[in-house]
Amino acid sequence: xxxxxAKPEAVSLPLNEILxxxxxxxxxxxxxxxxxxxxxxxxxxxxxxxxxxxxDNSRVDAVDDHWDQFASFxxxxxxxxxWLAEAQRILKPNGAIWVIGSYHNIFRxxxxxxxxxxxxxNDVVWRKxxxxxxxxxKRLTNAHETLIWASRSEGAKYTFNYEALKALNEGVxxxxxxxxxxxxxxxxxxDAAGDKAHPTQKPESLLHRVLVATTNPGxxxxxxxxxxxxxxxxxxxxxxxxxxxxxxxGYRRIAAERIARVRPYDRSALEITTSKRxxxxxxxxxxxxxxxxxxxxxxxxxxxxxAKVRADGTLAADRMxxxxxxxxxxxxxxxxxxxxxxxxxxxxGKMVPIDLLRQQIRAEMDRPQAH
Amino acid sequence: xxxxxAKPEAVSLPLNEILxxxxxxxxxxxxxxxxxxxxxxxxxxxxxxxxxxxxDNSRVDAVDDHWDQFASFxxxxxxxxxWLAEAQRILKPNGAIWVIGSYHNIFRxxxxxxxxxxxxxNDVVWRKxxxxxxxxxKRLTNAHETLIWASRSEGAKYTFNYEALKALNEGVxxxxxxxxxxxxxxxxxxDAAGDKAHPTQKPESLLHRVLVATTNPGxxxxxxxxxxxxxxxxxxxxxxxxxxxxxxxGYRRIAAERIARVRPYDRSALEITTSKRxxxxxxxxxxxxxxxxxxxxxxxxxxxxxAKVRADGTLAADRMxxxxxxxxxxxxxxxxxxxxxxxxxxxxGKMVPIDLLRQQIRAEMDRPQAH
DNA sequence: TTACAATCTGAATCCATGC
DNA sequence: CGCATGGATTCAGATTGTA
Numbered sequence: 001x002x003x004x005x006a007k008p009e010a011v012s013l014p015l016n017e018i019l020x021x022x023x024x025x026x027x028x029x030x031x032x033x034x035x036x037x038x039x040x041x042x043x044x045x046x047x048x049x050x051x052x053x054x055x056d057n058s059r060v061d062a063v064d065d066h067w068d069q070f071a072s073f074x075x076x077x078x079x080x081x082x083w084l085a086e087a088q089r090i091l092k093p094n095g096a097i098w099v100i101g102s103y104h105n106i107f108r109x110x111x112x113x114x115x116x117x118x119x120x121x122n123d124v125v126w127r128k129x130x131x132x133x134x135x136x137x138k139r140l141t142n143a144h145e146t147l148i149w150a151s152r153s154e155g156a157k158y159t160f161n162y163e164a165l166k167a168l169n170e171g172v173x174x175x176x177x178x179x180x181x182x183x184x185x186x187x188x189x190x191d192a193a194g195d196k197a198h199p200t201q202k203p204e205s206l207l208h209r210v211l212v213a214t215t216n217p218g219x220x221x222x223x224x225x226x227x228x229x230x231x232x233x234x235x236x237x238x239x240x241x242x243x244x245x246x247x248x249x250g251y252r253r254i255a256a257e258r259i260a261r262v263r264p265y266d267r268s269a270l271e272i273t274t275s276k277r278x279x280x281x282x283x284x285x286x287x288x289x290x291x292x293x294x295x296x297x298x299x300x301x302x303x304x305x306x307a308k309v310r311a312d313g314t315l316a317a318d319r320m321x322x323x324x325x326x327x328x329x330x331x332x333x334x335x336x337x338x339x340x341x342x343x344x345x346x347x348x349g350k351m352v353p354i355d356l357l358r359q360q361i362r363a364e365m366d367r368p369q370a371h
Numbered sequence: 372x373x374x375x376x377a378k379p380e381a382v383s384l385p386l387n388e389i390l391x392x393x394x395x396x397x398x399x400x401x402x403x404x405x406x407x408x409x410x411x412x413x414x415x416x417x418x419x420x421x422x423x424x425x426x427d428n429s430r431v432d433a434v435d436d437h438w439d440q441f442a443s444f445x446x447x448x449x450x451x452x453x454w455l456a457e458a459q460r461i462l463k464p465n466g467a468i469w470v471i472g473s474y475h476n477i478f479r480x481x482x483x484x485x486x487x488x489x490x491x492x493n494d495v496v497w498r499k500x501x502x503x504x505x506x507x508x509k510r511l512t513n514a515h516e517t518l519i520w521a522s523r524s525e526g527a528k529y530t531f532n533y534e535a536l537k538a539l540n541e542g543v544x545x546x547x548x549x550x551x552x553x554x555x556x557x558x559x560x561x562d563a564a565g566d567k568a569h570p571t572q573k574p575e576s577l578l579h580r581v582l583v584a585t586t587n588p589g590x591x592x593x594x595x596x597x598x599x600x601x602x603x604x605x606x607x608x609x610x611x612x613x614x615x616x617x618x619x620x621g622y623r624r625i626a627a628e629r630i631a632r633v634r635p636y637d638r639s640a641l642e643i644t645t646s647k648r649x650x651x652x653x654x655x656x657x658x659x660x661x662x663x664x665x666x667x668x669x670x671x672x673x674x675x676x677x678a679k680v681r682a683d684g685t686l687a688a689d690r691m692x693x694x695x696x697x698x699x700x701x702x703x704x705x706x707x708x709x710x711x712x713x714x715x716x717x718x719x720g721k722m723v724p725i726d727l728l729r730q731q732i733r734a735e736m737d738r739p740q741a742h
Numbered sequence: 743t744t745a746c747a748a749t750c751t752g753a754a755t756c757c758a759t760g761c
Numbered sequence: 762c763g764c765a766t767g768g769a770t771t772c773a774g775a776t777t778g779t780a
Contacts, residue, residue, distance in 0.1 A: 103494040107481025122511045123474035125496045127548050137533040140493045143546035162508040164683035168656030175514035177498050205660040269666035272683040334428040338768050418755045426770040434753050501773040507756035571753050
């Protein structure tokens with residue numbers, strides 16, 4: 001949890017540390033292909049920071065005419081493309097990124113992500129349960145922020161814990177709109193004067209959902225705009241490693257203290273609901289080899305179609321032979337068919353899906369074995 | 372309501388007509404500074420690959436129309452900037468624009484709007500009450516689309532009927548997220564074969580809210596991607612004038628017939644009836660995300676059974692895991708169980724049902740909202 | 743006629759693995 | 762790289778069919 005300066009020549013990953021400095025420069029010192037996930041909450045105020053420059057590098061003092069507006073957009077785009085390029089380099093090939101923003105900056109970030117070759121997986125709306133009203137009544141209450149979830153490149157095998165998110169949502173597929181409260185109360189960090197320590201502290205519930213959805217325990221999560229360390233705090237709770245980058249000394253100190261106070265959850269509590277896809281593949285032929293089904297035995301479909309088991313683990317139907325899936329698809333006239341749930345066999349007068357036999361084999365495989 | 376070709380030399384506005392042709396060329400024939408509002412539903416550039424089937428093997432009818440095909444992001448950007456330039460020219464100085472899109476295109480549209488000097492007022496999220504699920508379980512349900520509302524330039528005195536929208540929202544400020552159903556049932560236009568006439572017809576409720584919010588009776592609304600004319604139909608209902616531009620003859624014909632059937636509202640009929648929302652469903656996982664219960668914390672049943680909370684909102688018991696309801700039913704040997712009243716946690720020495728926490732969340736959510 | 747059940751569908755960047 | 766194959770995967774609402 002120490003705060004230290006990144007060494008550009010470092011090759012090993014500085015895990016669970018908050019690195020001091022400009023995020024682009026610090027990222028240049030991190031090794032390529034080393035991080036599983038990036039969560040980024042970049043600055044989006046185009047005027048306040050005074051760090052934006054025109055293409056000729058002159059400072060933008062005031063954004064009050066069309067040219068300055070364009071110049072500041074261009075400068076913001078350059079900044080965005082620079083940090084995204086480093087982010088992409090640091091990510092593992094199958095890594096992914098989340099970026100959060102509002103209408104001031106998110107469209108520019110999204111276009112930059114696409115131009116850079118990131119592949120957008122979802123845009124997610126954080127619907128704030130208790131937003132600040134629009135006091136002047138001149139616009140709609142700005143009641144949401146937008147997150148973009150993108151893989152490093154098209155075709156990457158990104159992490160998505162589908163069943164865990166479905167469980168989080170009471171058994172119904174998680175949607176792209178998330179209703180969560182803003183960060184208030186005791187969760188909101190205060191400075192010595194009792195004022196809020198950071199203007200845009202994100203709620204831990206938001207990071208909880210992001211990290212449960214798209215990382216596994218032990219993964220490395222990088223946050224290049226660390227602020228007061230919400231990403232690090234939730235990563236630690238959830239048994240993930242983090243790397244934080246933050247320029248402001250004050251934020252680094254608050255974040256380090258905050259994270260030191262975090263008590264990680266029990267390992268057993270971090271196990272999540274997994275999908276069938278993660279289970280080992282069992283060839284149908286194994287059932288025949290083990291004598292659970294005899295060659296010559298007849299399987300029956302829900303609609304009464306029949307097929308005969310052969311010694312090599314294929315099925316023989318009237319006019320064709322093939323795998324349990326192929327014969328099922330043939331009978332249904334369907335593009336595909338899950339033969340495990342389609343075919344049934346008779347035991348004690350009842351029709352039982354052959355998937356039950358697969359489950360028995362998997363249960364045997366799950367028993368602890370000598371090592 | 373006639374369908375006719377735009378004359379480039381025309382100076383007077385062709386009100387309540389559907390102009391035939393490419394929207395950029397037709398817009399070039401319209402006079403500068405003449406339109407109060409533009410509503411645009413441009414092609415999304417979906418870039419779909421192969422076929423997609425539902426789990427029941429039925430095929431999803433994809434948007435694979437020729438008008439949604441673009442060679443590259445660069446080609447899409449050129450197209451976007453071209454039609455936006457004409458849109459800006461045609462708008463009155465205090466005019467405004469709405470553009471709707473998905474993550475495939477909206478970031479590029481938003482950046483182009485900003486670059487062109489439009490001034491974004493809000494981004495609005497249309498939260499679909501009944502979206503199509505993600506059938507393969509590889510991403511989140513894509514449950515929303517994004518609208519951008521922007522004035523022609525910074526400082527423009529745009530129209531915003533704050534009180535009307537507040538009234539639409541049970542007396543509370545309208546938020547930037549709108550929950551509306553997708554266009555189905557009798558509202559969805561069908562062709563002679565009984566199939567949907569247009570693949571992406573928008574619901575009238577969406578246009579109703581847009582036009583009530585940002586136009587006054589008598590205003591002129593231009594829709595450069597008119598399709599089957601939802602904008603025109605709602606404009607006519609609400610006593611606004613419209614100009615439609617549509618390239619496809621078939622869509623123009625359907626739109627003209629549709630609009631001819633519209634009966635404009637009486638002024639007094641503009642009152643809307645609002646129904647009380649059903650009590651919102653609160654997933655148990657929300658309590659974990661929000662830190663009301665910690666992963667690893669032990670819940671207790673009235674008979675002393677225990678189970679441990681996991682990070683994804685499931686419970687772990689001795690020999691099983693599952694939802695709060697499933698584990699409760701397991702312990703009771705019952706077919707079902709209301710986990711909310713069954714499970715308790717300890718606070719200040721007392722056992723408290725977890726339903727109390729759900730009630731706290733509902734109290735937050737029950738504040739009147741967009742629906 | 744009513745009630746319930748079965749069927750259909752919606753702007754979708756929707757698989758993983760081995761040969 | 763392409764191609765073949767195993768086999769995992771859905772929610773709300775409207776419409777149609779049946780008792």
